[in-house]
Amino acid sequence: MTINFLIQEISGIHNKNELIKRKTGGYYNIFEIAGIATDEVKMCRVIYDLINPKGRHSQGNTYLKLFIEHVLKLHIPLLENVQVYRELLIEKNRRIDLFIEAKGYKIPIEVKINARDQENQCEDYAKVALNSNVYYLTKFGTMPSTYSSKDQNIVTPISFAHDILLWLKKCLEQSDTIKLAPIREVLLQLIVVIKKFTGQMEDENQMDIKTVLTSSPESMKSAFAIEQSLSVIKLDKLKSIFNEIEKRIGKEKLQNEYDWEFNNYKRHNTYYSSKSYTYPGISYPYKTNIRPGIDIWFRIELEDYIFAGFVVANNGKLEDQKLTEKEIKKCLPHIVPKIDSYWAYWEYLPNDEDAPNFKYPEENDLYFKLYDDRYYENFINECIKKINMIFNS
Structure with a gap:
């Protein structure tokens, strides 16, 4: 089967299944619509309500018991007076994403979907734990960096890809849950978004495509040729965007390890192949020596998306936030601080509604539109408008 014929057949499969999904409501997922799917704060609210015996599900501690058994893998005999907290405030103004307190147990849980580690974060959480490690919930159960905890023995990694999915399926198996349509549908939709952002979603579309690709040696040979070309094409698009933004900004950027070209394009070239985020980007000096060694870069x-704003550098390193909100307001009086790790403020490019997802392009069609020349030119123009607005306000 020739490559052209293979593409035509797969395109036909995709169009057929897309039509079916549209007619059956398969694209309607409240977690994606509300932007909850990969937002740590919002996702924690959902998990919190499910494991909270006083949650709106009105199922008592049923889901909490399953969470403790299948996610935390602990045996806690007494759960009558258990307390579940969200964003529990502790010393150093730390906020623990989820915290479970039962007789003889205090269990801190840190959730990281996309956010970066903070300095000594897990070590500080371990100080309030009792008969428990710090549970570190990520997409694939990765350990925190030594920046968060030099002692890795105090941390137990758990994952959305396995542990949370297993727990949700156990929740769905409960007879009362099956009878309660609102709860059942929420759990099913939550499972779908987790499968998507952990790369486990196999729908009718993929199954039909598999059938075509494995139908003959020639089909597989063509598929391999497409796969090899696709990885290059995606990186070429990133390179084109970074080059175009640099050219149109026209200022001298900082040559440092955070630049997309540094070390023979390492951050850029490994963006798609790395399981963790590589954060390729471009930095420009904005204000220097706010405090000794503390600078602000644009x-x-x-x-997943491209965004722009102001970061706080400590001796040329992007680490935990070193400025207070008051200091940021003084240095950047034209913005309302949006503090996230080393970021003082950021906005999606070109805006919230039109930002393509580069890591998971199937989330919306905006990424694919970048391969239309007219759309791509407009995308770059709108990005530059937003950049100039933030930078020059």
């Missing part, structure tokens, strides 16, 4: 960066 930065364009790629995570």
Whole structure:
């Protein structure tokens, strides 16, 4: 089967299944619509309500028991007076995402979907734990960096990809849950978004495509040729965007380890192949020596989406936030601080509604539109408008 014929057949499969999804409501997922899917804060609210015996589900401690058994893998005999907290405030103004307190147990849980580690974060959480490690919940159960905890033995990694999905399926198996349509549908939709952002979603579309690709040696040979070309094409698009933004900004950027070209394009070249985020970007000096060694850079960066704003550098390093909100307001009087790790303020490019997802392009069609020349030119123009607005306000 030739490559052209293979593409035509797969395109036909995709169009057919897309039509079916539209007619059956398969694209309607409240977690994606509300932007909850990969937002740590909002996702914690959902998990918190499910494991909270006083949650709106009115199922008592049923889901909490399953969470303790299948996610935390602990045996806690007495759960009558258990307390569940969200964003529990502790010393150093730390906020623990989720915290479970039962007789003889205090269990801190840190949730990281996309956010970065903070300095000594897990070590500080361990100080309030009792008969428990710090549970570190990530997409794939990765350990925190030594920046968060030099002692890795105090941390137990758990994952959305396995542990949370297993727990949600156990919740769905409960007879009362099956009878309660609102709760059942929420759990099913939550499972779908987690499968999507952990790369486990296999729908009718993928199954049909598998059938075509494995139908003959020639089909597989063509598929391999497409796969090899696709990885290059995606990186070429990123390179084109970074080059175009640099050219149109026309200022001298900072040559440092956070630049997309540094070390023979390492951050750029490993963006798609790395399980963790590489954060390729471009940085420009903005204000220097706010405090000894503390500078503010204007930065364009790629995570899932491209965004731009102001970061706080400590001796040339992007680490935990070193400025207070009051100091940021004084240095950047034209913005309302949006503090996230080393970020003082950021906005999606070109805006919230039109930001393509580069890491998971199937989330919306905006990424694919970048391969239309007219759309791509407009995308770059709108990005530059937003950059100039933030930088020059």
